Amino acid sequence: MDIQTSATRPIDSVGLLQLAAQREQTARQLLARAQIRETWEEAGAEVHLVGSLRMGLMMNHRDIDLHIYSDPLELEASFGTMARLAADPALKRIECINLIDTEEACIEWHAWYAGPDDALWQLDMIHIQKGSRYEGYFERMADRIQASLTPETRETILRLKYETPEEQKIAGIEYYQAVLRDGIRTYDDFQNWRQEHPLSGIITWIP
Numbered sequence: 001m002d003i004q005t006s007a008t009r010p011i012d013s014v015g016l017l018q019l020a021a022q023r024e025q026t027a028r029q030l031l032a033r034a035q036i037r038e039t040w041e042e043a044g045a046e047v048h049l050v051g052s053l054r055m056g057l058m059m060n061h062r063d064i065d066l067h068i069y070s071d072p073l074e075l076e077a078s079f080g081t082m083a084r085l086a087a088d089p090a091l092k093r094i095e096c097i098n099l100i101d102t103e104e105a106c107i108e109w110h111a112w113y114a115g116p117d118d119a120l121w122q123l124d125m126i127h128i129q130k131g132s133r134y135e136g137y138f139e140r141m142a143d144r145i146q147a148s149l150t151p152e153t154r155e156t157i158l159r160l161k162y163e164t165p166e167e168q169k170i171a172g173i174e175y176y177q178a179v180l181r182d183g184i185r186t187y188d189d190f191q192n193w194r195q196e197h198p199l200s201g202i203i204t205w206i207p
Helices: 013-034 036-042 051-055 075-085 137-148 151-163 172-181 187-196
Strands: 046-050 063-070 091-099 106-114 120-129
Touching: 013 036, 013 051, 013 063, 013 120, 013 151, 036 046, 036 075, 036 120, 046 051, 046 137, 051 063, 051 137, 075 091, 075 106, 137 172, 151 172, 151 187, 172 187
Parallel strands: 063 120
Antiparallel strands: 046 063, 091 106, 106 120
């Protein structure tokens, strides 16, 4: 049975960590069941986990971030791989953004899967030109953030995420900067912090 994640229900430290572990386990089960890594690797791509799942900081939002590298990055080949993934009936919707001709040198794939917990999960699969500007950058960011965590700051980040209304979309980097760089510890202070630090563009901060 899933643990209630409503911000109106208190949760103790043990329950918070249990919920985070449960979310991570379900996310990894989805990746394995959908054969995400294997399908991209069969197409000659290199697949890296990034974001909250890589850092062990997954909470309310059911989203998984993958950076996928190819050389060359070809639109037709990328579509072909997504077509193979789309054969899975658990994949309910796909969106594509073509950014090949920008400095990001990528194709953004956003896919929504029915997960093993019967909820809808968003997979952001960013297909990137190998050797381009952001190759490996967000993997290094995730590893540095994870290495900077203490038990107290990890719990603080998870609690702030837990207390965020599920309909509100906040980028993970906002939590990490607020807690690790600026010492934010409460949700009210976090909301004030966000007003003073509006998110714009790609955030390249690393602790």
